[in-house]
Amino acid sequence: MAIKTQGLKIRTKLLAMVLLLILVALSVGAATFYLLNMKMDEHKPQLVPALETTYSIDSLIAKARLFEKEFLFYSSLGKKKEYKEKQISYHQQMLATYNNIGGLLKDFSAGGSNQFSTMEKRNQLSNNIRLSFNGMMNGLRGLSKELLDGKSALQVDAQYAVYQKGLNELTSSVAEMRRHINQALDAQQEASAAFEKNIQNILIGVAVGILVLAVIAGIFVSRRISSQLNILMGGLENIKQGNLKEIPVTSKDEFAEIAKTFNQSLDSVKSFVRSDEERQASEENVINFLEVVSEASEGDLTLRAPVTEDAFGTIADSYNLMIESLAALLTDTTINAEEVGEESRHLLEIFQNMKDGADNQLQHVSSAIDAAEETAGSAKQIAQKTSLAQQAATSVEEATNLGNERVNRNIEGMQLIRVTVQVINKKMKSLSERLLEIGTISQLISDVATRTTILAMNASIEASRAGEQGRGFLVISDEIKRLADEASEATRQIGGIIKAIQSEANEVTLALEEETTTVEEQTKIAQDTGEALAAINQATTESKQVVTEITNLSQEQQRISDDMVATIHKMSEITASTSAMITTSSQISEGLNGVSESLLQSLGQFRLSADEEEMAYDAVAEIETVAEPQEKEIPADVMDQIFADPEEEEESISPEVPA
CATH class of the missing domain: 1.20.120 (Four Helix Bundle (Hemerythrin (Met), subunit A))
Structure with missing residues (x-):
């Protein structure tokens, strides 16, 4: 029982070492992907x-x-x-x-x-x-x-x-x-x-360190077991040759307990082997024992040494206990090696799923790059259209300025025409006043002619009264009457002409007043048109400014689209690098699996009893049964969370650029 209890030491150390390696590998992988995702987001x-x-x-x-x-x-x-x-x-x-x-x-x-x-x-x-x-x-x-x-x-x-x-x-x-x-x-x-x-x-260094640590641990365990077995086999070989030299004790594990028991047995053999019969019996027991040991040295641990009633039976019993402990140790080592191989395959499947997820993410990132490039192309087209709109706004502004200038010239011309018409109207009114004065003078001349005619008639009457002496004066009076009649006729004609001129002047004055009113109305319309063109010019200037701002925003949107494409390219490079690291980790897991298979091949040289082999197979089957649910849970619960759809992430962070 003491040997069995002590034998738990190596099994516990091996199991702890295997679990530690698996835990370190899983922890490093999980921590790495957690840090990657956290840093990326x-x-x-x-x-x-x-x-x-x-x-x-x-x-x-x-x-x-x-x-x-x-x-x-x-x-x-x-x-x-x-x-x-x-x-x-x-x-x-x-x-x-x-x-x-x-x-x-x-x-x-x-x-x-x-x-x-x-x-x-x-x-x-x-x-x-x-x-x-x-x-x-x-x-x-x-x-x-x-x-x-x-x-x-x-x-x-x-x-x-x-x-x-x-x-x-x-x-x-x-x-x-x-x-x-x-x-x-x-x-x-x-x-x-x-x-x-x-x-x-860091991940590559840790992975290489884990691989080196696993290889060193495997070599260390293999050499430790092999060195202890070689010491024990050397002691048994000495007994086979008749040399009862004790086995040196160099460790403190279960092999030391076996060596101490074996040395104690040798001491008993040395003290009890005295007579020839005992020596012959001992030789026969030794021969039988050495045959069993010889088979054990070839890897067959199914045979047991016959336990006799003499002192050598203690050695055989100790040897049998040693073989049983060694078989149990090999069984545990086989189980641990199978566990390492199974966990390595499990880890390899995890890395494969992670690699598939990374490849899927790389495909989505490629799709996002194509979409971002299309967005950048659309932004360039929008920038071109806004540039054309800005040019059109500039043309409209120039045309509006030209129209405003011409309207101002028209207003100035209208003002000049209005002033000219007002001057002409004033001149016509002055002409009418002068014509009235001329009419007054003509009336005065007509009155003078009438009075002259009256005086000529009076002179003619007086000349008729004078007779022959007044005949010359009668001729003069007739001539004066004729001149007075002509003057009266001339004044009548002048009065008709003056009335006609006054009538036409009044008509011209009325027409000028109407034209003045029309000119003032047209001037008011031109001024309103100028104000409207000024408002249109102001609105056009503001529209041009808005178009300029839209152009700047379009250029900014194009720059952001280019930055987005560059960022997605960086994400693609990071994803490719992650896939490469996963491939490296997968290769490391394959190397660990190869070490486990090599260890199993080394352990396969030993043949165990049917019960022990059945126990090892049952333990391996139990490991596979325990490992199966984990393989089913990882793709559904973990991998979907690690490799999320990048398109959904891209929608959640896309800035709303104003159109």
Whole structure:
């Protein structure tokens, strides 16, 4: 019983060593994949939400600028009820959009404490964004108050400049925040790549160390058992040759107990072998014993030494106990070797499943690369389209400026025509006044002619009274009468002409007044047209600015798509490296399995009894039965968690880039 109890030492050490190697291999593999997955996903949940927040802010700013354009447009149309309602509606929508931006800024300032390298830099960027937003909102309040009070867009240039300045500062601050986030992402990706490389080197070193440790342990156990057996076999060979030299005790395990018992038996043999009969009997027992030992030296442990009643029976009994203990030890060693082989095959299957998962992940990563490249191509097309839109906006702006210039020239021409018509109207009125004066003079001349005719008639009467003496005066009076009649006729003609001129002058004056009214109306229409073209020019400028911002966003989206493609390429390289490490680990497991098979082949040289072989087979079958559920559970519970679908991960972290 003492030998059996002591024999547990080597079996326990072998089992502990095998379990330790298996535990170390599984722990290293699990820890490595856990660290790999944690490091690969480390930068995703921390910085991606902050990056999405910056793009959401840009999208809301672009949306608010559209409402701002409509608000300014309806503010310039007038004070009609429908225009006023549209103005108030777009103003409320613009304020609601900017309030949403304020909510995003609060969330952005509240979270993400690990987004930047220092707290001071993060606080500085957050304060810049908040100050820019507050300045923009203050300018917007002043602008909105003036426009809602009835002023047009052309009358609030100062308030609009303050609002535009705050908006530009907010946009630049958000862009600076996004640049810092992208720099942090790049730094984390570089750190992840360096960490992956270090983990790869450590994993290869640990795997090589485990393999070397397993080989050394196998060689150590094999040499330890072989050296102890060689010592025992040397002692038995000495007994076969008649040399009763004791076996040296060099260890403290069960072989030492066997050697001590064997030496004690030799001491008993030395003290009791005295007579020839005892020597002959002893020689026969020794011969029989040596035959059994000879068979045992060839590996047959099924034979047992015959136990006699003399002193040599103690040796035979001790030998039988030694053989039984050695058979039990070999059985345990066989079971442990089978366990090592089974665990190695089990580990090899795990690495194979992991390799299949890595290959599957590599395929998904390749699909993600194709999708990302298609996205990058679409982003390039969007950038080209936005560039064409920007060129069209520039052409519209130039045409609007040209139309505005020509309308201004038309307004100046209308003003000149209106002034000229007014001058002509004044001249015509002055001409009418002069014609009235001429009519007055003509009437005076007509009155003088009438009086002259009367005087000529009186002179003619007086000449008739004078007789012959007044005949010459009668001729003169007739001539004076004739001249008076001609003067009267001339004055009548002049009066008709003056009336005709006055009538035409009045008609011309009325026509000029109508033309003046028409010119003033056309001038008012031209001025309204100029104001409308100015509003169109302002809206075109804003549209051009919005198109420019969209172009910048498209370029930024294209850059992010290129960075995404590069990141996915890095993930592909990491996955390929992981697959290579798994292949290396699989080769190590195959080497461990080969060591186990070699050990089993070495142990196969020994032949055990039927009961012991049956016990070993039962133990091996029990090991296979215990190992089968584990092989079924690993692909379903562990491998699916380790090799998750990369497309789902990619959807969870993709930033929402505004269109």
